[in-house]
Amino acid sequence: MIAVRGSATAVLDLLPGVGLADTTGALSSAARNAEILVLRHEVALLRRQIERPRMSWADRAVLSALARKLPTTLRRHRLVTPGTLPAWHRRLVRWKWRQPPAGPSRPxxxxELAAxxxxxxxxxPTWGYARVQGELRRLGHRVAAATIRRVLRRFGLPPALRRASRQSWRTFLHAQARTLLACDFLHVDTVFIKRLYVFFVMEITTRRVHVLGVTAHPTGEWVAQLARNLLVDLGDGAGGFRFLIRDRDSKFTAAFDAVFAGNGTTVIPTPPQSPRSNAFAERWIRTVRAECTDRLLIIxxxxxxxxxxxxxxxxxxxxAHRSLELRAPDDEPNVIRLPAAAIRCRRVLGGLLNEYHGAPIQSPRSPRETPSSAA
Incomplete structure (x- = not known):
């Protein structure tokens, strides 16, 4: 930005005591000079509000043509500098001599194929570029391995060795869901401000929950005994679980781990201060509090x-569970129920929750109808 060069003295010098208009009504030279000063001041005010004006190529052409008529000292204080004019010219030359678009090539x-x-x-994660190429070929897509490498790099996916080595905890949980158990403690405060502890175990693949015990003073021996009771209740199904996820609570002692080790189940402690590593159990705690314990007064x-x-x-x-396609854990996944003729409601916890079941409608007998005729 520039300041107005003309001061009060300069303005008086430009107005040598003559009228702003001569006898013919045209502007005098002093009036034109005053107008130029006013316009310069207005331009300076506008430059304070606009950081960088946007000009079209027509505006650039006009400024380039008129800038040649200005003295060197005035040319330095325009919207564009002398170095900008050659830059505009070089850009026009590049546009003129740039290569025309190439003709039709490989589509x-x-x-959808990149996705x-x-x-x-x-x-x-263990599939390399050639393995992906072979799978695409079986699906009817002929793609080069170099193209697959370029596409995967664009999506930020490294080669197979690096992808297989950075397996996340979520990937492990999904891969081992059928053989996983998760356990945790839930605490509930009674109306007498006494805290009770609930120990539960969840089967990850079916989301089935086993509430094993409630006590005000949990100990390591108590938790170990509940683990033995769980294996007895599961029976032959206990051998299908290979891993048990638990946190690092002091109530989980070596005796607790030994109970599951005898069953062939490996106990996996979660990392310190990482509740998401035991997300399934934490989610059930959130659910039971929102739907049950937070809405009741426990005595x-x-x-x-x-x-x-x-x-x-x-x-x-x-x-209904969203993770089970809106089915309950004990529902048969391969059974599709027909629309029910009648709906029956079963109240749970005194009407705190409701269950709805379908039941067929039995046609009422006529007063004149006898059992034999009905048969």
């Missing part, structure tokens, strides 16, 4: 056991 890779490459590499251990027993039955048999 671009469809976005399929990303899916194959993400779902199968004591006996009351809490009864409440959790009824809620656990509802959770396992009558509650």
């Amino acid at each position: 671009p890779l469809p976005d 399929l490459m990303q899916r194959l590499a993400t779902d199968n 004591g251990e006996r009351h809490l056991r009864a409440v959790l027993a009824e809620y656990t039955e509802h959770y396992n048999t009558g509650r």
Whole structure:
């Protein structure tokens, strides 16, 4: 930006005591000079508000043509500097002599095919470029391995060795879901401000929950005994679980781990201060609090056991789960129920929760109808 060069003295020098208009009505030279000073001042005010004006090529052509008529000292204080004018010219030359667009060549890779490459590499971390190429060939797509490498790099996917070595905790949980158990503690405060602890175990693949015990003073021996009770309740199904996820609570002693080790189940402690590593159990704690314990006043251990027993039955048999395609853990996944003729409501926890079941409508008998005729 520049300041107005003319001061009060300069303005008086430009107005040598003559009128602003002569006898013919035209502007005098002093009036024109005053107008130029006013315009310069207005331009200076506008430059304070606009950081960088946007000019079209027509504006650039006009400024380039008129800038040649200005003295050197005035040319330095324009919207553009002398170095800008050659830059505009060089840009025009590049546009004139740039190469025309090439003719038809190899068609671009469809976005659906690139997304399929990303899916194959993400779902199968051990697959290399040739393995992905072979799978695409079986699906009817002929793509070079170099193209697959370029596409995967664009999506930020490294080669197979690096992808296989950086397996996340979530990937491990999904891969081992059928053989995983998760356990944790839930605490509930009674109306007498007494804290009770609930120990539960969840089967990850089915989301089935087992509430094993409630006490006000949990100990390592108590937790180990509940683990033995769980293996007895599971029976032959206990041999199908290979891993048990638990946190680093001091109540999980070596005796607790030994109970599952004898069953062939490996106990995996979560990293310190990482509740997401045991996300399934933490999610059930959030659910049971939101749907049950936070909406009731718990009196004591006996009351809490009864409440959790009824809620656990509802959770396992009558509650839809988003992770199970809106089925309950005990529902048969291969059975598609027909629309029910009548709907029956079953109240859970005194109407705190409701379950709805379909039942066929039985046609009422006529007063004149006898059992034999009905048959």
